[in-house]
Amino acid sequence: AGSAMVARALWALLAALRAGWCLLPQSGYLHPDEFFQATEVMAGDILNLQVYYPWEFLSSSPCRTVVFPLMTSGVTYWVIKSLQQLDICSSCINSYTLLVCPRLLFTIFSFILDYSIYRLAPFWEADPWKALVLLAGSYVTLVFYTRTFTNTLEGLLFALLMLLVSSRKSISSSAEPTSSPLIGVITTAGFFNRPTFLAFALMPLLYWASLIVDSQKSIKNLINHFLKLILCACFTAIVFIAADTFYFTSVSLDSLYSTNKSNLIDVIAQLHEKMVVTPLNFLNYNLNPHNLALHGSHPRVTHFTVNGVMLFGILHILAIGAGFKMLRKYVHQLVWVKSWCRGPPGLLVHSEGNPTLLLFYFVPLAFLSLFSHQEPRFLIPLILPLVLFSASPRRAVKWKHLIVMFNLLGAFLFGCLHQGGLIPCLFHLEQLIHSPASSNHPRHYTLLFAHTYMPPRSLLNIKKTDTRVEIIDMAGSGEETLCQTVEQRASNFTCSDCHVFIIIPGTVRAMITKCGVPFKNETLIFPHLSMEDPPQIPILSSGNWRSQLGLYILELSRDH
Numbered sequence: 001a002g003s004a005m006v007a008r009a010l011w012a013l014l015a016a017l018r019a020g021w022c023l024l025p026q027s028g029y030l031h032p033d034e035f036f037q038a039t040e041v042m043a044g045d046i047l048n049l050q051v052y053y054p055w056e057f058l059s060s061s062p063c064r065t066v067v068f069p070l071m072t073s074g075v076t077y078w079v080i081k082s083l084q085q086l087d088i089c090s091s092c093i094n095s096y097t098l099l100v101c102p103r104l105l106f107t108i109f110s111f112i113l114d115y116s117i118y119r120l121a122p123f124w125e126a127d128p129w130k131a132l133v134l135l136a137g138s139y140v141t142l143v144f145y146t147r148t149f150t151n152t153l154e155g156l157l158f159a160l161l162m163l164l165v166s167s168r169k170s171i172s173s174s175a176e177p178t179s180s181p182l183i184g185v186i187t188t189a190g191f192f193n194r195p196t197f198l199a200f201a202l203m204p205l206l207y208w209a210s211l212i213v214d215s216q217k218s219i220k221n222l223i224n225h226f227l228k229l230i231l232c233a234c235f236t237a238i239v240f241i242a243a244d245t246f247y248f249t250s251v252s253l254d255s256l257y258s259t260n261k262s263n264l265i266d267v268i269a270q271l272h273e274k275m276v277v278t279p280l281n282f283l284n285y286n287l288n289p290h291n292l293a294l295h296g297s298h299p300r301v302t303h304f305t306v307n308g309v310m311l312f313g314i315l316h317i318l319a320i321g322a323g324f325k326m327l328r329k330y331v332h333q334l335v336w337v338k339s340w341c342r343g344p345p346g347l348l349v350h351s352e353g354n355p356t357l358l359l360f361y362f363v364p365l366a367f368l369s370l371f372s373h374q375e376p377r378f379l380i381p382l383i384l385p386l387v388l389f390s391a392s393p394r395r396a397v398k399w400k401h402l403i404v405m406f407n408l409l410g411a412f413l414f415g416c417l418h419q420g421g422l423i424p425c426l427f428h429l430e431q432l433i434h435s436p437a438s439s440n441h442p443r444h445y446t447l448l449f450a451h452t453y454m455p456p457r458s459l460l461n462i463k464k465t466d467t468r469v470e471i472i473d474m475a476g477s478g479e480e481t482l483c484q485t486v487e488q489r490a491s492n493f494t495c496s497d498c499h500v501f502i503i504i505p506g507t508v509r510a511m512i513t514k515c516g517v518p519f520k521n522e523t524l525i526f527p528h529l530s531m532e533d534p535p536q537i538p539i540l541s542s543g544n545w546r547s548q549l550g551l552y553i554l555e556l557s558r559d560h
Contacts, residue, residue, distance in 0.1 A: 007129035014136035015114070021415065022107040022146045025100050029419035030147060031377060035456035037064060038148045039102050042073040043458035047081055047093060050462045050469070052454070056282075062248040063282040065192045067240055068153055076101040095430040095459045099423065102148045109156055110145040116159040117387060123166045124354050124388045131391035135383065137403075139410035140311050144380045150194050155381035157190040158200045162360070162384060165208035180225045183208060184232035192240040195279045195286075199367035200381050203360045244276045292373040303369045307376040312383065313406040314399045315390050322389075323358050354392065360385035413529075419453045421528025421551025425503055426459040428523070428553065433460060433469060442468060443497040446489060450474040450482055450504045450512075451533050452551070476532060483515035490517045490556050500556040506547040507533040512554065521555035 036054045044051035056063040080101060084092040117135050121128035135141055145152050164179045164186070187205065190197030212225050285291050308316035361382050368378055432438065433445055445468060449455050454473055462469050474482055489500050504512055505528060528551035529535070535548035 004129055007133050011114075011129065011132045011136050014133070014142075015111070018110065018136065018142055018146060019104075019107055021142065022103050023100060025096070025103065025423075026143065026146070026415045027420040027423050028143065028413075028415045028417060029422050029453050030144070030414055031149075031375070032454045032456075033377075034147045034149055035458070036454065037150055038069040039073045039098070040456050040458050041066075042069050042077050043098060044464070046074055046077045047098075047458075048464050049458050050460070050464050050466070050471075051456075051458045059248045061281065061285075062244060062276050062278050063285055064150075065240055065244055065278045066247040067243050068150070068193050070243075072105055072153075073102040073148060076105050093461060095427045095461055098459055098461065103146055106148055106152055107146040110141065110152070112156050113141065113145065113159050113384065116163045116384065119163055120166055120384075120388060121391065124357055125393070126354075126388045126391040127393050128391075131387050134315075134387045134391055134403075137407055138312070138383060138387075139407045139414065140380055140383050142407075142411050143415045144377060149377060149380075151377045151380050154190060154194050154197050154200065155383065157186050157193065157197065158204075158381040159384050161186050161190070161201055161204050165204045165211070179208070180228035181232040184229040185236045188233040188236040188240070192237070192279055195282050196368060196378070199364040202367070203356075203363050207356065241275060241277055244278050245274055248276045249274045286371070286373075289372065292371065295373050296375075297372045298374040300369050300372070300374075302374040303365055303379060307374060307379055308365065310376050311379055312386055313410075314402050315386055318399075319358065319361060319386060319389060323362060326355050326358065354389060357385045357389040361389065417527050417529040417549075419528065419530065421505075421525040422452050422455060422503075423459070424525050425551055425553060426455060428525070429501070430460050433462065441497060443499055444468050444470075444495055446470045446472065446498070446500045448472045448474060448485065448489065448500065448502045450502065451476055451508050451530065452503060452505065455503075479511050479514065482511060486512065486515050486517055486556070502552075502554040502556065504552050504554070505530045505533055506550040506552055507535050509547065509552055518557040519554045520557040521553075523553040524550045525553065526550045 036052065037056070040051045041053060041057050043049045044053065055061055057066070077098075080089070080092040080097050083089040113135060114132060117131045118128050120126075121131050145155065161183065164183050183205070187197070187201050190201060212222060304320075308320075312319075364382060365379065368374070429445075429447060447455075447460075447469065449472070451474075454475070455471070457471055460469065460471075472485070474485065477485075486502060502512060506524070507530060524547065526546055527549045529549060535545075539545065539548050
């Protein structure tokens with residue numbers, strides 16, 4: 001009882017940390033997809049801000065459904081826009097609210113994981129509060145599940161699916177009658193969010209199907225369950241296809257009806273011709289090895305050997321060990337049964353942890369490993385079965401201190417350090433651009449970003465009609481290209497109130513110095529860690545270590 005009370009208090013503290021850190025906000029920038037698959041697109045559509053539309057959301061190549069961005073970031077932006085229009089909040093739209101509001105909604109949604117763990121733990125013979133502490137204390141929950149990734153939604157849908165398929169504890173009792181339609185809806189929604197959701201849904205669906213087959217005495221009831229699932233899945237797909245078609249083609253039923261008033265067949269034919277099925281476009285693009293290579297190719301074992309350890313640490317390693325141990329026991333028992341021609345028909349191995357949970361963990365991991373492009377965030381939905389497996393009462397937690405240190409390091413690295421200067425830099429530039437001095441005397445700003453992640457333009461809070469700000473993303477350009485661009489900007493000031501800023505990590509600060517252009521202002525934002533341009537260890541150990549872990553905002557001088 002005492003340990004349970006301590007676990008509850010610890011979970012409450014970690015839950016408060018999750019919400020508080022979201023509001024602070026977190027400065028770490030994990031991956032451009034955090035912004036460019038949801039918030040950036042919705043900021044442009046709803047708030048009419050200058051943004052960069054990624055290729056997946058162009059009408060020429062629609063590969064991402066617009067439904068989830070509209071339901072999440074879109075709703076939050078519509079709320080703050082309405083509050084400002086009603087004069088309830090005169091300055092609701094700023095870089096802070098543009099960043100935090102969508103994240104706060106995702107943080108609230110992240111507690112679906114906690115609820116799922118609490119409900120699933122008894123079913124999978126896990127300690128509920130031990131599992132909740134493992135979940136809430138993981139930096140994956142604190143950092144990744146509070147960000148606007150499609151992978152985050154994938155993890156939440158996976159949790160709901162596991163909750164539905166585990167709705168009955170005993171095989172003798174019939175499955176929940178209402179679970180079939182909901183399972184169909186969630187599976188289809190997950191597929192439209194990310195087609196890789198099928199890899200996560202495979203084992204839960206097979207498990208659910210086996211429960212249905214075992215529990216239904218009548219073939220009529222069995223068929224009824226599967227028909228409900230298929231019909232609801234089809235209806236959900238129609239809703240997504242219709243929403244995406246109207247968004248990407250700007251088609252409306254009124255316009256179709258008015259142009260083809262006399263012929264309904266022409267209306268249907270035109271709708272079919274314009275129909276957008278984003279998951280099929282996604283699969284068509286990503287099944288091409290050449291396209292995947294453009295985003296980076298990795299060895300097929302990267303998820304097993306690197307990404308799993310990077311996300312889950314010792315829990316991933318222990319799961320691999322348990323998996324090999326169970327496999328060895330199964331093989332040994334199979335050989336023994338075959339040799340002696342006796343034994344139980346079902347091979348049941350007494351082990352520390354539920355073997356089915358290991359299948360829920362490793363089967364999706366194996367399917368995702370078939371693709372050459374492998375990023376750590378692709379695995380974040382697997383935290384649910386891994387935590388449930390690790391929280392089994394028969395599995396003693398011998399690695400408490402290691403788990404705590406690992407998650408502290410991960411939270412600091414990805415929540416604070418990794419590209420950590422870019423978001424504060426955009427906050428600073430937004431205040432500069434919208435300062436009273438700039439408003440009274442219009443100025444032109446050129447913002448040149450080099451060797452940083454792609455800057456989300458929406459955080460600058462610039463209207464599409466405002467032409468005073470020019471943004472140049474040089475990405476990882478070499479010294480010659482960068483210097484050529486900087487020198488050109490330095491020698492071509494077109495107005496007396498033109499300001500040119502260069503944003504560059506301290507690790508490549510010397511590259512700009514070689515360009516030979518003077519600066520009149522220099523701002524250092526700390527901390528900022530660029531893994532693409534990592535800091536030099538000898539310099540880190542010297543007195544100049546802050547420059548290696550900082551992001552510079554350099555203003556060009558007109559005296560060039």
